[in-house]
Amino acid sequence: MIRVNLSGGVSKKAPRPGMSIAMPASAxxxxxxxxxxxxxGGGYWWYSNLTGQVADLDTKIKQGEAQKAQLExxxxxxxxxxxxxxxxxxxxxxxxxxxKNQVSPVIALDQLAEAxxxxxxxxxxxxxxNNAVLSMNGTGTSLDAIASLITxxxxxGYFKNVDLGPSQDNSGNFTFSLKCEFSPPHTPAPGAQxxxxxxx
Numbered sequence: 531m532i533r534v535n536l537s538g539g540v541s542k543k544a545p546r547p548g549m550s551i552a553m554p555a556s557a558x559x560x561x562x563x564x565x566x567x568x569x570x571g572g573g574y575w576w577y578s579n580l581t582g583q584v585a586d587l588d589t590k591i592k593q594g595e596a597q598k599a600q601l602e603x604x605x606x607x608x609x610x611x612x613x614x615x616x617x618x619x620x621x622x623x624x625x626x627x628x629x630k631n632q633v634s635p636v637i638a639l640d641q642l643a644e645a646x647x648x649x650x651x652x653x654x655x656x657x658x659x660n661n662a663v664l665s666m667n668g669t670g671t672s673l674d675a676i677a678s679l680i681t682x683x684x685x686x687g688y689f690k691n692v693d694l695g696p697s698q699d700n701s702g703n704f705t706f707s708l709k710c711e712f713s714p715p716h717t718p719a720p721g722a723q724x725x726x727x728x729x730x
Contacts, residue, residue: 638664638712641689645682651675662712664689669703676706687715 642664646652651671658665670676676697683689695707 634714635659637714638688641686641712642666642683645679645686645689648682649675649679652679663709664712665707665709667705667707669700669705671703673697673704676704680708683710688712 638659642657646654652668652675653670654666654668656667668679670679676694680692680694683692689710690713692708692710695709697704697706
C-alpha cells in the first residue's frame, strides 16, 4: 500500500541511537573547575621553575662577586709588593752609587799634592770636587811641565780619565784646565788573606 504525504512537509527522521552524546548540565562546572585547576597548576610550576632559576643565578652572581673581590685583593697586594720592591731596588741603587762614588777628600788631596810635588814648575790656582771628579786650573812654565803632571797623575794609580783642557800662553807661562776622576785602587777587605801558593 502506497502512502502519499499531502501536507507538503518533510518528515523528520528520528535520530539513531548512539549518534550523539548528551552531557548532563551538572557536569559543566566540574569540567571548568578541572581546567582552571590545571591552568593554575601549570602556572605555579612555571613560576616555581623561574624562581629556582633566578635563585641559582643570584647564587652564581654572589660567588662571582666574591671571587672578583678576592682577585682584586690579590692584585692590590701584588701592586703593593711591586711598588715596595721597586722602592727597595731604588734605595739599593742609590746606596751602591753613593758607596761607589764616595771619595775621601783627604786621600784625594794627598795623592794630588804628591803628584804635583813630583812635577816641577806647575802650580794650581783652583780646585773643585764633584763626587769623584776633580776639576782644577793651574799654571805651568811649559807644556812639558803640564804633560809631566798628567804623567804623574796616571802613574799614581789613584787618578784615571785625565782630560786636559785648552792651554793658553800668558806672558811665558801656560794656563791650563784639567779634569780627572779619583779612583782609589782596589784594596782587599780587612782580614782577607792571600791564597797559599804551592804545597807539600
